[in-house]
Amino acid sequence: MKLLVPVKRVVDYNVKVRVKADGTGVETANVKMSMNPFDEIAVEEAVRLKEKGVATEIVAVSCGPTACQEQIRTALAMGADRGILVEHDGVLEPLAVAKLLKALVAKENPELVILGKQAIDDDMNATGQMLAALLGWAQGTFASKVEKDGDKLKVTREVDGGLETVSLKLPAIVTTDLRLNEPRYASLPNIMKARKKPIENVKPADLGVDVTPRLTVLKVEEPAKRQAGKKVGSVQELVDKLRNEAKVI
Amino acid sequence: MAVLVLADHDGSALTQPSRSTIAAAAKLGEVHVLVLGAAAAAQAAAQVAGVAKVLHSEAEPYANGLAEPVAALLVALAPNYSHLLAPASAAGKNVMPRVAALLDVQVISDIAGVVDADTFVRPIYAGNALATVKSADPKKVITVRAASFDPAAATGGSAAVEAAPSADDPGLSSFLGAEIAKSERPELTAARIVVSGGRAMGSSENFKIIEGVADKLGAAVGASRAAVDAGYAPNDHQVGQTGKIVAPELYIAVGISGAIQHLAGMKDSKVIVAINKDEEAPIFSVADYGLVGDLFKLMPELEAELAKK
Numbered sequence: 001m002k003l004l005v006p007v008k009r010v011v012d013y014n015v016k017v018r019v020k021a022d023g024t025g026v027e028t029a030n031v032k033m034s035m036n037p038f039d040e041i042a043v044e045e046a047v048r049l050k051e052k053g054v055a056t057e058i059v060a061v062s063c064g065p066t067a068c069q070e071q072i073r074t075a076l077a078m079g080a081d082r083g084i085l086v087e088h089d090g091v092l093e094p095l096a097v098a099k100l101l102k103a104l105v106a107k108e109n110p111e112l113v114i115l116g117k118q119a120i121d122d123d124m125n126a127t128g129q130m131l132a133a134l135l136g137w138a139q140g141t142f143a144s145k146v147e148k149d150g151d152k153l154k155v156t157r158e159v160d161g162g163l164e165t166v167s168l169k170l171p172a173i174v175t176t177d178l179r180l181n182e183p184r185y186a187s188l189p190n191i192m193k194a195r196k197k198p199i200e201n202v203k204p205a206d207l208g209v210d211v212t213p214r215l216t217v218l219k220v221e222e223p224a225k226r227q228a229g230k231k232v233g234s235v236q237e238l239v240d241k242l243r244n245e246a247k248v249i
Numbered sequence: 250m251a252v253l254v255l256a257d258h259d260g261s262a263l264t265q266p267s268r269s270t271i272a273a274a275a276k277l278g279e280v281h282v283l284v285l286g287a288a289a290a291a292q293a294a295a296q297v298a299g300v301a302k303v304l305h306s307e308a309e310p311y312a313n314g315l316a317e318p319v320a321a322l323l324v325a326l327a328p329n330y331s332h333l334l335a336p337a338s339a340a341g342k343n344v345m346p347r348v349a350a351l352l353d354v355q356v357i358s359d360i361a362g363v364v365d366a367d368t369f370v371r372p373i374y375a376g377n378a379l380a381t382v383k384s385a386d387p388k389k390v391i392t393v394r395a396a397s398f399d400p401a402a403a404t405g406g407s408a409a410v411e412a413a414p415s416a417d418d419p420g421l422s423s424f425l426g427a428e429i430a431k432s433e434r435p436e437l438t439a440a441r442i443v444v445s446g447g448r449a450m451g452s453s454e455n456f457k458i459i460e461g462v463a464d465k466l467g468a469a470v471g472a473s474r475a476a477v478d479a480g481y482a483p484n485d486h487q488v489g490q491t492g493k494i495v496a497p498e499l500y501i502a503v504g505i506s507g508a509i510q511h512l513a514g515m516k517d518s519k520v521i522v523a524i525n526k527d528e529e530a531p532i533f534s535v536a537d538y539g540l541v542g543d544l545f546k547l548m549p550e551l552e553a554e555l556a557k558k
Contacts, residue, residue, distance in 0.1 A: 016377070126349070135547065162430045220373070229521075
């Protein structure tokens with residue numbers, strides 16, 4: 001089974017983002033960039049499926065500027081076999097990315113696409129579901145366990161009250177939740193080997209996809225800041241404040 | 250043109266986030282609500298203030314909320330509506346982007362404000378920025394951050410309940426089962442008070458200290474990602490950027506340092522209490538009341554103090 005794993009370049013999760021003074025977005029110049037954490041989980045799951053003999057080849061894809069090659073290299077160092085960069089400098093919304101991925105699926109014919117459930121920059125939580133829709137495939141979102149079950153895929157999903165399990169016809173889409181696995185760190189020899197793995201470069205126009213955004217960002221602002229309150233000295237004082245000052249209990 | 254809300258329910262009533270979604274939808278047009286499953290829930294939806302019509306179906310493929318048939322049904326209903334909304338619950342987040350792609354529109358996820366029929370406010374970067382976005386799509390497909398909208402009242406409406414049409418089931422997936430925790434405590438996203446534990450709890454056994462205080466307050470129990478990853482609390486307890494977003498009257502964070510990903514899920518709470526032995530912990534920078542000390546000593550004291558009236 002061939003796997004496609006899309007990875008997104010995002011502001012590192014440890015960075016405290018700052019809103020630009022002109023309100024057009026957040027500061028991304030000179031900020032540490034990394035692979036979206038949920039996408040690392042997706043790459044790890046793909047590599048584990050290959051190690052189990054379920055997957056035969058893993059293709060890592062990233063859509064965005066040239067620098068996304070770094071995230072593809074990370075995926076290759078973790079164990080993906082080759083990469084595809086869909087190079088584009090402007091904004092790419094989930095619908096546009098889903099259309100680009102659909103075009104790549106038509107070329108590559110993977111049986112499973114594993115994506116992160118959510119990118120930690122735009123927090124949209126949409127690309128996997130949108131790709132599944134465009135392909136007319138089944139979707140197993142927010143996965144905490146993925147097992148091949150004959151010609152089907154059994155996916156355990158994290159839902160509001162606990163867990164649920166669904167069976168998907170293949171080909172299918174899976175999006176990863178936090179508890180699916182713990183991604184490995186790439187070893188130095190694997191990082192060296194990854195440098196020799198091929199990355200193909202294509203443009204949205206080569207794939208015949210119009211990536212014009214549908215949303216216009218009118219402004220980006222900082223949310224109201226909470227003021228730090230006071231320290232209380234004892235449990236008695238805390239309960240007194242909650243009862244008589246805040247009046248919440 | 251009317252707007253359609255896909256509601257979550259517990260078999261007898263709509264969830265509070267669904268009623269918050271109805272409140273958000275009411276800013277956009279006449280509200281119709283789609284209820285899939287139990288007829289009692291459709292009757293309850295008809296009572297919700299501001300609902301003009303309820304569409305109901307008990308057809309088999311919709312019963313377990315599988316994304317593929319539910320999305321197909323919403324797409325079949327879409328021509329009658331300008332906006333399609335659902336709460337940003339696990340169910341809504343699963344279905345609505347699929348609906349949007351089938352309609353060739355960009356989904357607008359997790360809105361925290363309605364500016365006008367095309368323009369919405371949504372948090373990005375774990376809530377560290379708020380983006381105001383205007384959609385150029387002819388139809389809007391939206392999920393709603395329930396904590397940002399006061400829920401519509403559960404009673405006061407008297408809408409008609411009609412049978413929803415049926416759409417073809419694409420037959421792509423099947424439901425095998427669920428492990429849903431049964432709890433006497435209120436649901437996390439609807440609770441008036443939430444008590445959450447972090448990594449410092451040390452074990453799932455120790456989490457009972459949180460439950461003891463929660464039960465004295467009639468509160469829901471939450472957890473940080475670190476506590477869930479360590480297996481101290483189940484996944485559905487996770488509060489944060491990628492877990493549940495809560496905004497209760499009172500949020501008590503116990504042994505939680507306050508990573509930005511956790512703050513993203515609770516910083517809109519009305520009153521925040523932090524209990525932590527590290528007085529430098531970032532959680533204190535958002536807390537209204539901070540108590541520095543050993544939680545294993547303070548929490549039993551707190552439970553005892555709350556027992557006194």
